[in-house]
Amino acid sequence: MPCQKTRPSQFCPPNPVPDISQISNLPELPDIRSVSREELATRLSDWKTPTYRLEQLMAWLYPSRVTTWDEMTNLPRTLREELARNYRLVSPSLVQKQGSADSTQKFLWRLEDGNLIESVLIPANPDLYGERADRHTLCVSTQVGCAYGCRFCASGLDGWRRNLLPHEIVGQVLAVERWHAGQRLTETPAVESVPQTARLINNLVIMGMGEPLANYEHLMVALRALNAPWGGGIGARKITISTSGVAPKIRELADDPLQFRLAISLHGARDEVRNQIMPINRKFPLSVLTEACQYYVEKKGKMITLEYILIADVNDAVGEVVPLAELAQLLHAKVNLIPYNRVEGLSWNRPEEEHCRAFSDALQSQGVPTTLRLEKGHDIEAACGQLRLKSERNGTTSA
Numbered sequence: 001m002p003c004q005k006t007r008p009s010q011f012c013p014p015n016p017v018p019d020i021s022q023i024s025n026l027p028e029l030p031d032i033r034s035v036s037r038e039e040l041a042t043r044l045s046d047w048k049t050p051t052y053r054l055e056q057l058m059a060w061l062y063p064s065r066v067t068t069w070d071e072m073t074n075l076p077r078t079l080r081e082e083l084a085r086n087y088r089l090v091s092p093s094l095v096q097k098q099g100s101a102d103s104t105q106k107f108l109w110r111l112e113d114g115n116l117i118e119s120v121l122i123p124a125n126p127d128l129y130g131e132r133a134d135r136h137t138l139c140v141s142t143q144v145g146c147a148y149g150c151r152f153c154a155s156g157l158d159g160w161r162r163n164l165l166p167h168e169i170v171g172q173v174l175a176v177e178r179w180h181a182g183q184r185l186t187e188t189p190a191v192e193s194v195p196q197t198a199r200l201i202n203n204l205v206i207m208g209m210g211e212p213l214a215n216y217e218h219l220m221v222a223l224r225a226l227n228a229p230w231g232g233g234i235g236a237r238k239i240t241i242s243t244s245g246v247a248p249k250i251r252e253l254a255d256d257p258l259q260f261r262l263a264i265s266l267h268g269a270r271d272e273v274r275n276q277i278m279p280i281n282r283k284f285p286l287s288v289l290t291e292a293c294q295y296y297v298e299k300k301g302k303m304i305t306l307e308y309i310l311i312a313d314v315n316d317a318v319g320e321v322v323p324l325a326e327l328a329q330l331l332h333a334k335v336n337l338i339p340y341n342r343v344e345g346l347s348w349n350r351p352e353e354e355h356c357r358a359f360s361d362a363l364q365s366q367g368v369p370t371t372l373r374l375e376k377g378h379d380i381e382a383a384c385g386q387l388r389l390k391s392e393r394n395g396t397t398s399a
Ligand code: SF4
Pocket: 146, 147, 148, 149, 150, 153, 154, 155, 156, 208, 209, 210, 211, 244, 265, 381
């Protein structure tokens, strides 16, 4: 609608150039960041576009993180219009941010359909998931809600709604980096201000809302883009996928050539204990999960991480140390111990700090590499989903 924006005294051309931003808001069109690079290459070739245009397009979509077609200033207008007719270009909008610049920060995003998801940005913290995070770690969501119902987690309290599309997973990383670059997330930046391309996030953990391996195909499209040098540039070894234990998908991941890290949300080293915490354990009990993890370790030749939330009087008895140590040794795994953070609506409690340290010491005395994360802000998994839940229940919809 260009003429409505034009002052009466201005010349209004008889065939106005369409406003590109208005062309591609049709929900049935795929978002361009949900389409693989190979598919885009084919499409550009079909349009008889020179091959170097693909590199230019990728540079705008990922390192420059643009939010509008108009920002792609070195692409011909005809190409931008063709792209806008065939793809959408959407980004999550920021609803709320919690936390200070030097501590863990939670972002609550609104998606196109109004659903809310969370991402958590964790500042430099050595040894969190195997490799030193010399800058920042981002924890991203992969689903709206979750069907797995792990008993310590707020994300599953209102059930599962839908899988995130690849661009909605990638979009969390780009939106946080845009936010960091000082841009307003909900406004169209001026065309002449090319976004800053400095990267913030060099560690990615896939342990926000949702079970990542239950959204495997979309996750893989997103991670390939985030890993690629033309995309997010985050090394595969700095991307950790955390699963509640979807054994068949762990095997599929093991067969993928990319060297992503794997973390298992374990929380119980005996079926009697794990059944109380992780409903998935009834479908894939520890014997099945262990075999899938062994397959992964054999194929990848890499250490995996076992996440163990210490919950008072549920899984923190000294008697749990030996089975946990045996499992960790069998899988050549390290163990992350995380004292439980209380979740509104759930009745479990956090053990005393002294008890957590004793559990950790006992595990280490069995020769298991162990990390005890006592900082409350770093309890990504237990904390995840609470901001969204609270916002939805309170009807919070704007920043
Ligand atoms: S811990 Fe993960 S898999 Fe389990 S309910 Fe929460 S989001 Fe779902």
